[in-house]
Amino acid sequence: VITWASFIGLMRAYRRWKAKQKSYNFHVEVESQF
Numbered sequence: 001v002i003t004w005a006s007f008i009g010l011m012r013a014y015r016r017w018k019a020k021q022k023s024y025n026f027h028v029e030v031e032s033q034f
Helices: 004-033
Strands: none
16 A cells, blocks of 8 residues: 555655766767767
């Protein structure tokens, strides 16, 4: 059973991870475009 608090915690951790991935992918895309 997932409680509301743990669900919000999961979403925050996921969002933080996605932001980290996005910033990394952004650098890779800029490198490969030029």
